């Protein structure tokens with residue numbers, strides 16, 4: 001076991017950090033205020049090959065490992081949770097395409113996802129089925145050489161900006177989790193309607209909303225994996241997604257701690273910088289320790305993925321811990337700022353609003369405790 005990053009991992013960390021400081025972080029406040037998707041940042045991410053870091057070179061990627069994927073999301077998250085969640089959602093499409101796509105599907109879709117020319121999205125959640133993923137109602141019926149999709153998806157990140165979607169639908173409603181299949185759906189397919197956008201509390205630069213399938217006909221060849229494999233594909237995609245959410249949660253927490261330290265070293269009270277008081281130092285000590293612990297859990301999940309072993313447990317632990325740590329750290333960063341922390345003039349209140357999604361998206365903290373607890377008692 002090695003706790004030191006490799007030369008490649010270190011290089012990617014420095015590259016993404018520099019990129020984020022220059023091209024991402026300066027725009028995060030504006031994105032939050034306007035609630036606008038940052039296309040100019042996506043263009044720069046494309047130019048800097050950020051979408052392709054963990055994919056094989058034959059599809060145009062950098063061939064780096066899962067730790068590099070986590071590092072990328074952490075560093076982007078340190079500058080903007082909106083941008084990090086956009087990439088994480090894109091990965092929920094690109095990762096399963098890479099793992100389960102046929103050669104033809106990979107040749108057709110992966111190069112554009114890897115370069116970022118096309119953005120991806122992943123549609124599992126529905127208005128009445130979030131945590132209960134097996135309870136989805138969207139149906140896919142085979143009719144000749146087409147599947148016909150009918151239903152609705154909700155809370156889909158990249159819902160209107162994506163070009164390629166992986167959509168979970170029931171092909172056999174009586175077969176429970178074994179009756180769910182995954183499909184590749186392209187934007188512009190007749191019957192595929194982009195619905196309304198959500199007005200969110202945080203990650204306001206990200207694009208979240210509803211998708212509608214109204215007799216949407218997709219070619220039979222767009223089935224991803226085999227019929228009935230969709231639930232497993234979704235869960236495997238979510239293992240990587242949860243690792244990614246854990247990673248950008250570390251980034252949000254790191255940002256909040258850095259803001260708190262900067263402020264504590266400037267603000268004076270009772271004749272000295274507040275950073276000299278033990279009350280503040282203890283808060284910062286807990287922040288630093290929890291960030292280190294969360295980062296190690298994320299790296300452990302990524303390491304296990306790189307070993308090609310199932311890492312559901314590690315990914316669940318990483319996301320659960322990182323999300324709860326980020327909530328506590330952003331809340332305490334506001335406390336260090338006092339009244340100013342409650343003002344929109346400073347970034348820490350935004351970080352708290354951004355952090356809240358970590359406890360909800362891609363598996364609530366309650367679902368993750370079920371996954372972890374279930375695995376422990378088995």
Ligand code: COS
Nearest residue numbers: 124125130131132133134177232235236312361362363367
């Ligand atoms: N990797 C591989 N296989 C997996 C898997 C994973 N991560 N997770 C589940 N499976 C398999 C199981 O092994 C089981 O297969 P077998 O029957 O062949 O053994 C099958 O899938 C069903 O799994 P399980 O019995 O655990 O399913 P449940 O219906 O009990 O659901 C929870 C499990 C609740 C954990 C699941 O529905 C879930 O994660 N829900 C949250 C969904 C979510 O995160 N939504 C967020 C929106 S997506 S952005």
